[in-house]
Amino acid sequence: MIKTTDAGPPLRILAVGWEGGGNVPPTLAAVRALADRGHDVRLIADDTMRAEAIEAGARFLPWKRAPNRPDRSPESCFIRDWETADHLAGFQRGCERIFVGPAQAYAEDILEALAMEPSDILLGSDLLFGSMLAGEIAKVPTALLATSISLWPLPGHPPFGPGFQPAQSVAGSARDAEVSAMAEQVWDHFLPCLNAARAHFGVAPLAHVHEQPLSAGRHLLATSSSFDFPTEHLPDHVRYVGPLLEAPSWARERWAGQPAHKTQPLVLVSFSTTNQGQADVLQRVISGLAGEPVEVVVTLGKALEGLRLQSAANVTILANAAHDDLLSKARAVVTHGGHGTVMRSLCHGVPLVILPMGRDQNDNAARVDYHGAGLRLDPSVPPQMVGGAVRRVLSEPSFAERALALGRAITEEGPGPARLVAEIEDFVLRSAQGALSAA
Structure with a gap:
């Protein structure tokens, strides 16, 4: 340096x-x-x-x-x-x-x-x-x-x-x-x-x-x-x-909410700032997490403003929110694998479940997988496989340990x-x- x-x-x-x-x-x-x-x-x-x-x-x-x-x-x-x-x-x-x-x-x-x-x-x-x-x-x-x-x-x-x-x-x-x-x-x-x-x-x-x-x-x-x-x-x-982790101008509103069940882990779900036809994947993610013992916060961003999704009792859908506030409480992130979301999650030591949809996302997911800081899924997987992957990331300590270690290494640079x-x-x-x- x-x-x-x-x-x-x-x-x-x-x-x-x-x-x-x-x-x-x-x-x-x-x-x-x-x-x-x-x-x-x-x-x-x-x-x-x-x-x-x-x-x-x-x-x-x-x-x-x-x-x-x-x-x-x-x-x-x-x-x-x-x-x-x-x-x-x-x-x-x-x-x-x-x-x-x-x-x-x-x-x-x-x-x-x-x-x-x-x-x-x-x-x-x-x-x-x-x-x-x-x-x-x-x-x-x-x-x-x-x-x-x-x-x-x-x-x-x-x-x-x-x-x-x-x-x-x-x-x-x-x-x-x-x-x-x-x-x-x-x-x-x-x-x-x-x-x-x-x-x-x-x-x-x-x-x-x-x-x-x-x-x-x-x-x-x-x-x-x-x-x-x-x-x-x-x-x-x-x-x-x-990483240059400036928050988007439209996503600087701080999230002031609290999980309804504080004993349940918080999972952040975020799928891109631009349209990639991700509405169907996002709906399957929500469905896959609906029956899990987790609290889910979904941020839509500019790409999905106004999108109507079938939600669940343990799911909160926000138009946008500053991810740093959510990541300070989150135990896992489910995402498409955009570089900004991945790096921000790792800097907070949060493991990921990634469903890449193109661009650089396959390669970002490969690196997360390489470091053992999360799991990669095909975006066409059924909802139950998403729920299973999140359960695994939350239950196996190695994912959080490796995400935390990687986040520290990134910060130390x-x-x-x-x-x-x-x-x-x-x-x-x-x-x-x-x-x-x-x-």
């Missing part, structure tokens, strides 16, 4: 954001930490993030040419991965509509912002290839913020997506190599689009899509090295900064916001020294 030193002159920082649900709070946490440090931060992002960005201390710029969501309703979502049960098809939609397809539009907006005011660093997104391209074209030191685990496998890690455990055999290594090759083909389906954007700006084509992130000098992972799989060695440009600030300041300093040496 880089130690924070005297801040020196304020840095001029252009940060990049996009409305993807769970990626928004970590992005805003990064902005807040940098602004609180005294740096001049501009955030270019969807209009949905305007008020939050200003409250966090940034000056806000909206996307003009690039996709820009005016609100957080399901209707305004560009990816709409809940409309298909095929996770690969959902990922391809993301590539086509946000990640790679509009790269030229994102880059044009960012380059315009850099032309308006110079910046010492561009803090891009690990999913917005237009932000990487803009940094390369403008020759501005560029760091990419990954708001979850690394999208690109680290040495010794399985490929992103399927939720594999690390390979332990020749067969496992062959599996990883085969899936990695398939993933490269999926990415490279969008190579003509990316190279067309590069040609528009007069830069040379790439042989593979995955080469574009290598143009950035730093990849900052807003997760914990203790949570992640062990790696053979960490590439020099990759740094763990720790240091606070994510401070580590992110230190890494960015160090990166800018090293970039300036390198430029002087080259001159």
